[in-house]
Amino acid sequence: MNQKRVILEGSHFMNGDIACAEGAIAAGCRFFAGYPITPATEIAEHLAQRMLEVGGIYVQMEDEIASMAAVIGASYAGLKAMTATSGPGFSLMQENIGLAVMTEAPCVIVDVMRGGPSTGQPTLPGQQDVMQAKWGSHGDYEIIALAPSSVQEMFNLTIEAFNLSETYRVPAIVLADEVVGHMWEKVAIPPAQKIKIVNRKKANAPSEAYAPFMPDDDLVPPMACFGEGYSFHATGLTHDEHGYPQTSSSEVQQKLVKRLCDKIRKNADKIVRVEEVLLSDADIVVVAYGIVARAALSAVRKARAEGIKAGLLRPITLWPFPENHVAKIAQQTKAIVVPEMNCGQLVREVERAAKETPVTFLSKLGEEPHTPMEIFEAIRRNS
Amino acid sequence: METVMAHPFAKYLREAMMPHIWCSGCGNGIILNCFVQAVDELQMDLNKLVVVSGIGCIGRAAGYVNTNSFHTTHGRPIAFATGIKLANPELEVVIISGDGDLFAIGGNHFIHAARRNIGIKVICANNFNYGMTGGQQGPTTPVEALTTTTPYGNIEHPFNLVHLAAASGATYVARWTTLHVRRLTQSIKKLLQKEGFGFIEVVSPCPEIFGRYNKMRTGLEMMEWFRKVSAIENFSDPAKAEITPERIVVGEFVDIAKISYEKLIHEKIAEINEKKMQW
Amino acid sequence: MRIEIRFAGFGGQGIIKSGIITATAACIYSGKNAVQTQSYGPESRGGACKSEVVISEEEIDFPKVIEPEILVVMSQHAYNEYAENVKTGGIIILDPEMVPHEKELKNVRVFKVPATKIAEELGRKIVANIAMLGAFVAITGVLDKEAVKESIKVNVPKGTEELNLKAFERGYEYGKNLLKS
Incomplete structure (x- = not known):
């Protein structure tokens, strides 16, 4: 039991x-x-x-x-x-x-x-x-x-x-x-x-016709696994749709590497997830993720309590980076604050997407994540 | 009209991958041939066979055989194969790779897979150097041998691979040269039928790269060296089987029975689930 | 209302466990929200160690303790480190055997609970943290006694429940008497 x-x-x-x-x-x-x-x-x-x-x-x-x-x-x-x-x-x-x-x-x-x-x-x-x-x-x-x-x-x-x-x-x-x-x-x-569970697309072509790296329209190839009746080759070398190495073809290299990137880039809208808190009227937006987002949420609430129109954008997918979301709020807001427990990493992506909107970076290294007060102070200074 | 018969082993090879990349006089073709012969004689189910290789000349063998095959990163075929074997123990997983791949960059994986006794089979082509990158010194290069990175003679001591394999716990250990074609084939057959971690070292000529710096410019000259100095001594002490210019001990060194890791873990799973049923 | 509690001592005293028992009692057996966080040195035994719990009726945003209302402390080192960080009007519960040297502190109430001694009387020094927990529940009233007992039962090693509950009761009684005096 x-x-x-x-x-x-x-x-x-x-x-x-x-x-x-x-x-x-x-x-x-x-x-x-x-x-x-x-x-x-x-x-x-x-x-x-x-x-x-x-x-x-x-x-x-x-x-x-x-x-x-x-x-x-x-x-x-x-x-x-x-x-x-x-x-x-x-x-x-x-x-x-x-x-x-x-x-x-x-x-x-x-x-x-x-x-x-x-x-x-x-x-x-x-x-x-x-x-x-x-x-x-x-x-x-x-x-x-x-x-x-x-x-x-x-x-x-x-x-x-x-x-x-x-x-x-x-x-x-x-x-x-x-x-x-x-x-x-x-x-x-x-x-x-x-609980929603997704399983890989299985190969369904007859084994003679199966090309292990031939993508469907979504740019993702159906997958056979070893022992399922498809004898196929996979390699870390640049390869064609059949899995055969093509180490001197620029055409194959371009096609493969571009597809590997595009299957994520072109599906980014379906993959990207963010949490948005109090953004609709926000003058100042904190972009934070992971544990730091919890401090940021507390800071945003404190700012609201003191009459500052603050909001939180929390990227849940860091990659692909939710650049459309950041670009959109950057147009509506006066300033962005990015607290991170590093010397400035995701802030580079935020700056790229925010274009002219000023971005303030708040670094923290060592024992604890940012306190809500530290982020609140940054909100206040920039509001 | 003349009838062109297909080669009896054609079904084992991927024609689309030909021509192969190997130099004339290279021993890799012999090793691949012996492997295919063994698979044919055992009538193995090609759907259940997975050939895994790392990086290096012989690493391309995985792509040439018409089975499930995976060409991994340099040094990692054993770790990769461990995942395959544990995930689906019904698959027969064979690694065909080189001495640099398996014993320099991948040496740690080799000893640990042997220690765990994972049921994967390793066939190592030992050509005494890194052929694909143009002939650098490696973990099996003989003392004083000349390579592109030991221009004054090699001062490192080479691994005795069969001793290493035996000491690490392999259940089957053998060494042959590419001259011993029939014995190698029989040995591979035995390897493929063993439970647990098995290992065969195949001393293989590399006349184009290793040979050219070491006064053996043709495959024939290297094979002649093997012929002159190799001695079959089955079940002799692997510790004493160091390869020297004067002597190459070949034969089987270890052939023992030991329960494999995958069997043990599936026994544990069954045990746990039985207990669960009792509650 | 958000309540912040810090347990501190050295590794091996069951400091982390005290926090987990407290937080479990709050969120599984009292219908509140609770978070437990911790920090310790690279060594899993012997080094400085703290375990922090935030309890609230509302959703907890920031999970870490900033300025605790309650400090439960079982080593001199931890006392020296954290005693002055307790909120004005807050509570320090300490084991005088483990914290022989006290500072002059204003605006906090200090309760001395000889938890190690209580545990030794029960024959197992290892349950000192649970005796301390008993006193903490009696003194602060933050959590329902029965909820904490339920939490102890699921959080201590099988076979030691009785011993731990006994240590808890002894500590609880000691704490109650401290409040009366």
Whole structure:
């Protein structure tokens, strides 16, 4: 009668890392490969127990390079697969994240961000991997990254990451932070049948006619997995629709790389998610994500209480960046404040989209995220 | 009128990928041929076979065989194959890759996969250097050998791959040269039928790159070297099987039974679910 | 109303657990909203450690404690670090055995609970945090006693529920008596 052994349902008090692990199971993830690292270890520990209970695989690999490789392998063998890490491990994964992009392997990477560079501050929060999530692997590509700001969202957005990853055959990153990962809050888990689950488009062509990288109209190719009756080749080399390497054709390179980017760019409207609070009449707008958005919300409420027309735009998808949303509010508002736990990363995107509207950046490094008061002061100064 | 018969192994190869990239005198074709022969003799279900390779000349082998195949990043085929095997243990997962890929950049994955006893099979073409990038020193380059990055002679000690594999826990370990075609084929057949992590090293000629700097400019000269110095010593001590210019010990070194990781984890899953049923 | 509580001590004392039990009692067994956050050094045992809980009837935006109304403190180091950060009119609950040196503080009420001693009397020093929790519930009245007991039951290791509940009751009684005196 141990409740934990079935798929969870109902209200639970848990931390963000565990909510993420449960979200993965609810999403249908049945393979986890990882390597212990603070502050993401609890995801691995929880899945070491839970994966086997739901008939899935947990394997601790020798490092994060191997973890990412195993995840892609499992994805090609037909399972929904995930790994979880923090900054140093995320760096090690980058080359194989590029392989997942190139071979269009659906998979989820959770990065519970801590303070960097290098070993940095392992037990303290950071938002310093935002640009790495987008540009970390070499070559041009587009990727999906979601930033949860509550324990509930650690659950919800992990599911969303799997759904988007399966839809677009692209790695999806859950870009959390130490506070959200370790914080305990209530999570409401709906019955399994009420949770929206998306599975990859299966190959349905006869095996002789199957071209593994021939896209449909949505630019995403249907996917066969090993052992399903299609003998096909996949490679990290530039390849044609049949998966065959074409290392000296500029035409194939252009077509492939452009499609890999376009399948995300042209579908960005369907992927992008933001939360908008009190924006309709806002003179000043805070753009914040992750745990910082919680401080920003408190600051915006305080500003409103003091008669300042403040609002909050919270990007939930950091990548693709919600530039249309930012461009729109930039036209209506007098100033934008961007607090981040780094030296200025997403603010560059905000500035690009905001054009002439002045953008104030508020940096915070070290122990705590911004306090509501710090953000409120910035709102007041700029209003 | 003349009838053109298809090659008996044509069905195992992807014609669209030909011509291959390998130099004349290279041993990779022999290794691929022995592998295909073994697969044919075992009548393996090609749909259940996955060939994985890393980066390097032999890495292209995955693309040439007409099965499920994946050409991964440099050094990572074993880690990638681990994911495939655990996700679907019914698949037969074979890695065909080179000594630099498997033992320099990928060395860590090799020892850990062997330690875990994951049921994947590794065939390593050892050509003593990095051929694809033009002949640099690698983890198997003999002492004093000349390469483009050891112009004064190699001062590093090479790995003894069979010793490394045996010490790491592999259930099957063998070494052959590309001269030992029939024995290699039989050995691959054995490898493919083993439970757990198995390893075959194939000492392979690279006359165009390695040979040219080391006074063996043709495949024939390198094969002649293998012929002269190789000695079959089955189940001899792998620790004493270091490759030197004077001596290449070949044969089977390890052939033991050990339950595989994938079997153990699926037993655990079954155990947990049985307990669940009892509640 | 938003209430901020900080538990502090060193790793291994069950400081994080105290926060989790408190927050669980609030949000699962009392129908309120609660968030627990924590911070600790890179070492999981022995280093400085704090666990913070925000409880509110409304949705909680900022989850971290800014200026706590209540500080429950179980080490000298933590006392030195956090004693002066308690809100005016707030409460400090300390274990005098662990905090032998006090500062001159104005506008806070200080309650001394010999939780380590209580726990030792029960035979297990490890439950000192739970005795402290009992006193905290009695002194502050922030949470319903029964809700906290329910929360203890689900948050302590199987087989230790009775011992922990006993430690809680002893601490609770001690706290009640402190209020009377």
